[in-house]
Amino acid sequence: MSNVLEHYHYLHEIPELGFEEIKTSAYIADQLEKAGLKVTRGINNTTGIVAEIDSGVPGPVLALRADMDALGHIIDGVPCARHTCGHDGHSSVVLTAAQELLKEGAVKRGRLKILFQPAEELGAGALAMVEGGAIDDVDMIFGFHVRPLEECVVGQAVPAVLYSACSTLEATIKGQPAHAARPHLGVNALDAAVQAVQAVNTIHLSPGLNWSVKATRFLCDAGVTNSVPDEARVVWDLRSQENGPMVLLKEKVTQAIINSVAALGAQADVVVLKEMPAAEIHDEATAIIRDAIVDVLGEDGLLDTKTTPGSEDFFYYPVKRPGVKAGFWGLGTNLVPGLHHPDMHFDLNSLEIGVKIFKSCVGKVLG
Structure with a gap:
């Protein structure tokens, strides 16, 4: 041996x-x-x-x-x-x-x-x-x-x-803090992050391609329970059997995040944490x-x-x-x-x- x-x-x-x-x-x-x-x-x-x-x-x-x-x-x-x-x-x-x-x-x-x-x-x-x-x-x-x-x-x-190719994207979503009794004075980053997750879930690539995208981490905490949180961080895992579709998938996910949170008055900074080729x-x-x-x-x-x-x-x-x-x-x-x-x-x-x-x-x- x-x-x-x-x-x-x-x-x-x-x-x-x-x-x-x-x-x-x-x-x-x-x-x-x-x-x-x-x-x-x-x-x-x-x-x-x-x-x-x-x-x-x-x-x-x-x-x-x-x-x-x-x-x-x-x-x-x-x-x-x-x-x-x-x-x-x-x-x-x-x-x-x-x-x-x-x-x-x-x-x-x-x-x-x-x-x-x-x-x-x-x-x-x-x-x-x-x-x-x-x-x-x-x-x-x-x-x-x-x-x-x-x-x-x-x-x-x-x-x-x-x-498969794999990309890990993280979005830092910025809102506006406020007292929970006066939510109209703030922009709830938690709400915006939830909307971003739902927006990404509506993405469609060709059914003939082998791909997936899903949220894998969600962090949001104002530190107290009676305040509107002003920041959330969400991570998505993207997969594609080929390298070409991964480029398109990253573009679609990024735009879905940015546009969906903007609809609520929030902003998102999206970065690639890591990626590996197919x-x-x-x-x-x-x-x-x-x-x-x-x-x-x-x-x-x-x-x-x-x-x-x-x-x-x-x-x-x-x-x-x-x-x-x-x-x-x-x-x-x-x-x-x-x-x-x-x-x-x-x-x-x-x-x-x-x-x-x-x-x-x-x-x-x-x-």
Whole structure:
């Protein structure tokens, strides 16, 4: 057996939020250096790491990417970080694969780069790695994600997961304060925010498109119960299976918010908190992953491509560097009750399968 479970158990116990993965990145970098890999820490002044295996023989440059950050939750009224998206599993798999590939001398041509990126949940980690030059010389990049039980079980894997574009918009709505006994002297920001939510709910794009928009946070408090509140903040989550419709959806949502609150005499400032692009996956990369899955799990373990309304900042790599061929696959893990659920858990035996699939991918490109 490999070291994947040892790595997982350690990383699982030290969850850290995006760009705060101090202990996580230190552990990973230390393990890579002990194995003999060349390691560069602090990519773009972040916790990002790039490790490298150079064969010394001309050939392509392949990258494997893992994300390191945990999610922020409020559990029993207490803010905390918790690994509820499986990034501890992702890092463990890619770390183990890198150690074994070097030990086995599996990189026989070209170079293998190992990327451990921060802040995937913030939608900013991949951008930071790109801006730090992590993939300037990369020809192909592979990433993966553990999948929920309803999509994929242990012993199965998906060769391509088509993620959606996601944008998070926040509106700060300004009204006019007043005593609750004299509401005609004020502009109720709470009323305006409610109207904005209803206005966004009336938006329609073509029924042929795969999209959604919904309010996910509503904050408004005058501090007392007998005053008209003068400020409210509302957050909306926008999803689109394609990048083009997302541009139109953001425009429609922004105008719906601004116009609806203006009808009540309020004003709205709308900003984008974060966004991630829809999947851009290369056929050649997917074919390599498909063959690797069959090598490890047989034809019965190979599933069809999956489409998901979830989002992944991995796709900034091919979007920002169009020449890079990207592949992104899904690993069956019997994950329940769901990603981002505070009690998310999965079959840890699946991680060994992930290591083997990644090693097979590397062998096909650099072997």
